[in-house]
Each structure stands twice: as structure tokens, then as C-alpha cells.
Amino acid sequence: MGMVIAVLLVWFIVAFLLYPNFNLLKTTFFADGSFSLEPFHKLLNSERALKSLLHSFALAISLVITVNIIGIFLVLIVDYFDIKGAKILRLGYYTTLIYGGVVLVSGYKFLYGEHGFITKFLLEIFPNFDATWFKGYWAVLFVMTFACTSNHVIFLSNAIKKIDYQTIEAAKNMGASTFYILRRVVLPVLKPSLFAITILLFLTGLGATSAPLILGGRDFQTINPMILSFANSVTSRDMASLLAIILGVATLILLTFMRKIEKDGNFMSISKVKSVIQKQKINNKFVNVIVHALAYLLFIVYIVPVLLIIIFSFTDAYSISTSTFSLSHFTLDNYIMLFTQASAFKPYLVSIFYAAASAIFVVILTLIVSRILHKYNNKFSTALEYSMLIPWLLPSTLIALGLIITYDTPRVIMGNNVLTGTIWILLFAFIIVQIPFTLRMLKAAFFTIDSSLEEAAKSLGAGTFYTFRRVLLPIILPSTLAVLALNFNGHLADYDIAVFLYHPLFQPLGIVIKNSTDPMATGDAKALTFVYSVILMIISSITLYLVYGRKSD
Incomplete structure (x- = not known):
């Protein structure tokens, strides 16, 4: 089991943290197979x-x-x-x-x-x-x-x-x-x-x-x-x-x-x-x-x-288009539209899927890595930790471009599949950018655990997985859930990464909200955006209360 986990971790690091970034450098400066400074010349002339x-x-x-x-x-x-x-x-x-x-x-x-x-x-x-x-x-x-x-x-x-x-x-x-x-x-x-x-x-x-x-x-x-x-x-x-x-x-x-x-x-x-x-x-x-x-x-x-x-958010398209407020234009139609029309609710479903799936996956991934770092202190664990912190050193734009340029053609490391233009590439990007913060938080949580608890479980004959599930995980669960909530909240309306990688048929909230700021956007689109924003604020408030507020109760 340990060997399988090690192989999967190495594949993930190479496929998503190393290869795309090195390939971006190669594509930029070795486009014709030999080193060229042509991009710099084009930049200086632009x-x-x-x-x-x-x-x-x-x-x-x-x-x-x-x-x-x-x-x-x-x-x-x-x-x-x-x-x-x-x-x-x-x-x-x-x-x-x-x-x-x-x-x-x-x-x-x-x-x-x-x-x-x-x-x-x-x-x-x-x-x-x-x-x-x-x-x-x-x-x-x-x-x-x-x-x-x-x-x-x-x-x-x-x-x-x-x-x-x-x-x-x-x-x-x-x-x-x-x-x-x-x-x-x-x-x-x-x-x-x-x-x-x-x-x-x-x-x-x-x-x-x-x-x-x-x-x-x-x-x-x-x-x-x-x-x-x-x-x-x-x-x-x-x-x-x-x-x-x-x-x-x-x-x-x-x-x-x-x-x-x-x-x-x-x-x-x-x-x-x-x-x-x-x-x-x-x-x-x-x-x-x-x-x-x-x-x-x-x-x-x-x-x-x-x-x-x-x-x-409680007014009609006319009030929003003309920036005037009157009680006669007060309506609940915008909220009704959001929860009754599939086209209106679709961006929420898309964003919830990306935010929830990436948050859950990255927490599982970093729990495994944090456990390895907590248990072992060798060259592999050191290399693993530094590799997982790579996204912390890179702007999200660089990560997005690396994925686009690398996986716009079939690659062996990806099973000869193309990622660019699919719904999955944005999910992987969200996972990548969340890794450093999540790892730092969960690693810190692991190192607060009293080592005598694990030793006691082992002395009673408990296996490694059972010890983790019944002894260690309950201790770090509050920190894990807090990080999960913050990651979910942070990418629910993301625009900076989504604008590079989103699928045209599955637009997340960030893209829809940005499009509503266009002067040519309809009043209905702007009205719906206000509703999106209010719901996002409610979700964010609940998340912050669950993470921070209950600590002071």
C-alpha cells in the first residue's frame, strides 16, 4: 500500500507541479529545438x-x-x-x-x-x-x-x-x-x-x-x-x-x-x-x-x-439599468429565477462542484503527505515537502499557462489524453494552487499530536490505518474541516484562474459575474449577478462563523 501511495504522489508531482512548468520554459525559449531570445525581442518591441x-x-x-x-x-x-x-x-x-x-x-x-x-x-x-x-x-x-x-x-x-x-x-x-x-x-x-x-x-x-x-x-x-x-x-x-x-x-x-x-x-x-x-x-x-x-x-x-x-438584488432590471431605487420596483423574481431556472442556477452548480471537489481532493492529498512528513524524516520526505510547496512560489497565471501549453496535445504521463479544453483542467488547477496553504495548516496540526498516543495504539495491536482513522484523525479533524471550508469558500467565485481554463459550456460564477460588468450585459443578467453576490456573501459569512466564530463562543 505504501509503495502505491508513493508512486501516485510522484506521478502527481511530476505531472502537475514539475512537468508543466519546465515545459513552459522549453516552449518559450526552445520553440525550434534551440535556445532563442526571440520572445524577449518581441516583448521589447511591444x-x-x-x-x-x-x-x-x-x-x-x-x-x-x-x-x-x-x-x-x-x-x-x-x-x-x-x-x-x-x-x-x-x-x-x-x-x-x-x-x-x-x-x-x-x-x-x-x-x-x-x-x-x-x-x-x-x-x-x-x-x-x-x-x-x-x-x-x-x-x-x-x-x-x-x-x-x-x-x-x-x-x-x-x-x-x-x-x-x-x-x-x-x-x-x-x-x-x-x-x-x-x-x-x-x-x-x-x-x-x-x-x-x-x-x-x-x-x-x-x-x-x-x-x-x-x-x-x-x-x-x-x-x-x-x-x-x-x-x-x-x-x-x-x-x-x-x-x-x-x-x-x-x-x-x-x-x-x-x-x-x-x-x-x-x-x-x-x-x-x-x-x-x-x-x-x-x-x-x-x-x-x-x-x-x-x-x-x-x-x-x-x-x-x-x-x-x-x-x-431585490429590484427589477429597469432599476438596475438606470441605477434608481423605488419600492414600486421591489421584487423577489430574481431569487425565484435563481432557484427555479436551470440556466440561472447552473453557474452555481458548476462553481460548487469545482470548489467542493478541489477542496476535498486537496485535503485528502495533503493529509497523506502531512502524515508522511510527521512519521518520516528522510530524503524522500524532504523532497516531497519542497515539491508540494512549488505552487506557493509561482503565480496562478504561470500555473494556468503551463497546464494549457503542456496538455493541449496527448501526453504519455496523462495516459495520452488531452486536458486543455476539458472541464478537468480547471479542477486540477484549483487543486494545485490550494496545496501549499493546506499542507502548511495540516502539517502544523499533525505536529501538535502527542506521539505517546500513537505509541499506545500500536502497543495495543492497532494497525497503521486504524490508528490514523481512530486516533489521529479525530484530533486534527477541527483543523481539517476549517481548512476544507476556507478552500471551498476561496474558490467559489474564483476568476483569476478560471478565466484561463474554464469550459465555455460550464461557466463558473466568477466568469458570469465578470461578464455582467460589460456595458452590453442585459439588465436581467446584472440582476442575477446581484443575487449571486448576496448568496456568496451568505455562504462566506457562514463559513467564517464555522471556522472562526465558534472559537469565541
């Missing part, structure tokens, strides 16, 4: 491609600044300063946890776009107002700034709660002001979390797809939308591959840099006994008013798109 590279790096640098400013401010408002209505503010700031990606971008476009609710309101006040104001670099930066604070509200909040309050009290007793303590005591302790979040933000900006594609317009396209454009043409696939490789190299350099800084840095707290942090009052009345005003202004920015999506 103004569109060079601009996309410049735009991606500009967006990445900008996001690092804007998201960190907003994200740190949100966390301080909710968890550090004594702000009136902090619990209500928290609900608004945490909305990005229940909707994101193409769903969030489409919501902001409905609000601020050419035919958006806010734009129409501004046109009524200022008739000469430019209706196309919300597009390009600033629109993309605005949306992504408020979309990417999720990591702050999760990781930075936890970091603040772990600060030793005694150090703050000591600084106060020495006469330090509130903001001096914040700058010299609090923020330095948050440095590890901030550094990790900053790297993730930079990578997010480099790999942005939905926002530039929907809001960037012709003048602001980033690498991934350009890769998608080039990949649709056989003659320019080498350009798409080269851009994906450049994105991958940038990712590797950043992750290497991050590991070096973490290794060289000293971020450890010297406190031995920690006291629970207490919220700090802002003594300066003027500053207190300004902070409260900014806090509630940001709350409005976060909450309005969500509220409008919910409200307009």
Missing part, C-alpha cells in the same frame, strides 16, 4: 506589454503604501484606540472577508462606474461631470486599497491583541504621549506581521487581474490581463509565457528576500509575562474628532457597496 509591466509594478508599490496606511488605521480603530461604536465599525471593515475578487470589483463598478449609482447622483448635481471618471490607475488603486485590507484585519488584529500591556503602561509612567507609544512601542512589535503583509500586498499588486480588467480601461492594463490577451492568440503565446515567467521570477525574488529579512531580523518580544491590552483613549479632543470622522467615513466606503448589492 509597447502594450512593456506598459503592462510598468503598470503592474507601479500598482504593487502603490498598494504597499495605501493598503498599509488604511489597514493599520482600521486595526487601530477597532482594537487599539477607544472609539465610539467600534463594534459597528468592525462590521463594516470586515466586509472584505465575505466578498472579494471579481464580486467586490463589480460592486464598486456598479456604485462608481459610468452608469453607477454615485455617478448618476453626481451628474444630477453637476451636469458637466465626466461620467467615465472612475476608470484607469486611480480607480484600480482605490478599489484594491479597500479590497486588500483583509490580511490586516485578520493577522494584524491578532498581533495587537498579543502586545504586552505592561510595556505600554511603563511608557505612560515615563511620560510618553499616546502617539509616541504607538510609534515606538506598538508598531515595532507589529513589524513581523506588517512585513509579511507587505510582501503579500506587493505580490497581489503584481498579479492583479479582476480590477485592472474591469476598471483599468485601455490605458491601464497590468501583466495578467495582458497575459490573458496574448494567450488567446496562438502566435503570441510565447509573449504570454514570457510575461508569466517574469511574474514568477519577481515572485521568487520577493519570497527569497522575505525569508532573508526574517532570518536576519530580530522581532522577538522580550516580555515573559503578558497582560491583556486595554484600549487607549485619545486625549487630544481635536485629534479625537478627526479620528472618529475618518473612522466613520471609511465605514461608509466599506459598507455602501455591500448594502447596494443587497438592496438592488
Whole structure:
């Protein structure tokens, strides 16, 4: 049995983690059997491609600044300063946890776009107002700034709660002001979390797809939308591959840099006994008013798109097309249509299949791998772990292109079957990108198990599989179910990978929602998209409660 598992693992690693990526390099630089730099020449002669590279790096640098400013401010408002209505503010700031990606971008476009609710309101006040104001670099930066604070509200909040309050009290007793303590005591302790979040933000900006594609317009396209454009043409696939490789190299350099800084840095707290942090009052009345005003202004920015999506999901196509709301146009037809018409519900079934199947498969796969890593410490286990972390080093675009180019013809390793153009290639892509996160979580869960439990089971004559099923699995089951739920939730409305690999007859939700943002989309299609978005938010809220909420009950 062990040999069969080892062979299957080696086949999976070679077929999906190694071969497609090496084949992508070969196809790009050895297209005619000999090494060629022709893709670089084509790239340097393409103004569109060079601009996309410049735009991606500009967006990445900008996001690092804007998201960190907003994200740190949100966390301080909710968890550090004594702000009136902090619990209500928290609900608004945490909305990005229940909707994101193409769903969030489409919501902001409905609000601020050419035919958006806010734009129409501004046109009524200022008739000469430019209706196309919300597009390009600033629109993309605005949306992504408020979309990417999720990591702050999760990781930075936890970091603040772990600060030793005694150090703050000591600084106060020495006469330090509130903001001096914040700058010299609090923020330095948050440095590890901030550094990790900053790297993730930079990578997010480099790999942005939905926002530039929907809001960037012709003048602001980033690498991934350009890769998608080039990949649709056989003659320019080498350009798409080269851009994906450049994105991958940038990712590797950043992750290497991050590991070096973490290794060289000293971020450890010297406190031995920690006291629970207490919220700090802002003594300066003027500053207190300004902070409260900014806090509630940001709350409005976060909450309005969500509220409008919910409200307009109950209106007809006319109200949505004209961005007007009237009780006379209130209807439940959109929800009835979703659950009674097969064509309307089909994208949900497709997305549920892909999200559930990939989440279940990757959990089973990583449970096996985690068990091997927990039980053995040899060259095979080391190679196995590093191989499984390969997708963590590669952007999803590179993974998608590798699968497309490699399996568009019959391959022996795939039983002489073609994957490109089938419904299965997207499923494999979802599995691949979920592996690193799932493995890290489940491996950590395994290493919390007391080894004496397994030894006791063995001494009682229990077999390996029986011990795993009856002793080990029940212990790690809560962590396993949590990871399963997060993986399912994360890919239910995925667009960035799906746009490269989806089957035209089986469009997942991400594709359907993106298509509804097109100016030529019908009112009914837009109405149904709002319903999709509301249901997705409900599912996401339930998932987050099951994973996080019950822990605090």
C-alpha cells in the first residue's frame, strides 16, 4: 500500500507541479529545438506589454503604501484606540472577508462606474461631470486599497491583541504621549506581521487581474490581463509565457528576500509575562474628532457597496439599468429565477462542484503527505515537502499557462489524453494552487499530536490505518474541516484562474459575474449577478462563523 501511495504522489508531482512548468520554459525559449531570445525581442518591441509591466509594478508599490496606511488605521480603530461604536465599525471593515475578487470589483463598478449609482447622483448635481471618471490607475488603486485590507484585519488584529500591556503602561509612567507609544512601542512589535503583509500586498499588486480588467480601461492594463490577451492568440503565446515567467521570477525574488529579512531580523518580544491590552483613549479632543470622522467615513466606503448589492438584488432590471431605487420596483423574481431556472442556477452548480471537489481532493492529498512528513524524516520526505510547496512560489497565471501549453496535445504521463479544453483542467488547477496553504495548516496540526498516543495504539495491536482513522484523525479533524471550508469558500467565485481554463459550456460564477460588468450585459443578467453576490456573501459569512466564530463562543 505504501509503495502505491508513493508512486501516485510522484506521478502527481511530476505531472502537475514539475512537468508543466519546465515545459513552459522549453516552449518559450526552445520553440525550434534551440535556445532563442526571440520572445524577449518581441516583448521589447511591444509597447502594450512593456506598459503592462510598468503598470503592474507601479500598482504593487502603490498598494504597499495605501493598503498599509488604511489597514493599520482600521486595526487601530477597532482594537487599539477607544472609539465610539467600534463594534459597528468592525462590521463594516470586515466586509472584505465575505466578498472579494471579481464580486467586490463589480460592486464598486456598479456604485462608481459610468452608469453607477454615485455617478448618476453626481451628474444630477453637476451636469458637466465626466461620467467615465472612475476608470484607469486611480480607480484600480482605490478599489484594491479597500479590497486588500483583509490580511490586516485578520493577522494584524491578532498581533495587537498579543502586545504586552505592561510595556505600554511603563511608557505612560515615563511620560510618553499616546502617539509616541504607538510609534515606538506598538508598531515595532507589529513589524513581523506588517512585513509579511507587505510582501503579500506587493505580490497581489503584481498579479492583479479582476480590477485592472474591469476598471483599468485601455490605458491601464497590468501583466495578467495582458497575459490573458496574448494567450488567446496562438502566435503570441510565447509573449504570454514570457510575461508569466517574469511574474514568477519577481515572485521568487520577493519570497527569497522575505525569508532573508526574517532570518536576519530580530522581532522577538522580550516580555515573559503578558497582560491583556486595554484600549487607549485619545486625549487630544481635536485629534479625537478627526479620528472618529475618518473612522466613520471609511465605514461608509466599506459598507455602501455591500448594502447596494443587497438592496438592488431585490429590484427589477429597469432599476438596475438606470441605477434608481423605488419600492414600486421591489421584487423577489430574481431569487425565484435563481432557484427555479436551470440556466440561472447552473453557474452555481458548476462553481460548487469545482470548489467542493478541489477542496476535498486537496485535503485528502495533503493529509497523506502531512502524515508522511510527521512519521518520516528522510530524503524522500524532504523532497516531497519542497515539491508540494512549488505552487506557493509561482503565480496562478504561470500555473494556468503551463497546464494549457503542456496538455493541449496527448501526453504519455496523462495516459495520452488531452486536458486543455476539458472541464478537468480547471479542477486540477484549483487543486494545485490550494496545496501549499493546506499542507502548511495540516502539517502544523499533525505536529501538535502527542506521539505517546500513537505509541499506545500500536502497543495495543492497532494497525497503521486504524490508528490514523481512530486516533489521529479525530484530533486534527477541527483543523481539517476549517481548512476544507476556507478552500471551498476561496474558490467559489474564483476568476483569476478560471478565466484561463474554464469550459465555455460550464461557466463558473466568477466568469458570469465578470461578464455582467460589460456595458452590453442585459439588465436581467446584472440582476442575477446581484443575487449571486448576496448568496456568496451568505455562504462566506457562514463559513467564517464555522471556522472562526465558534472559537469565541
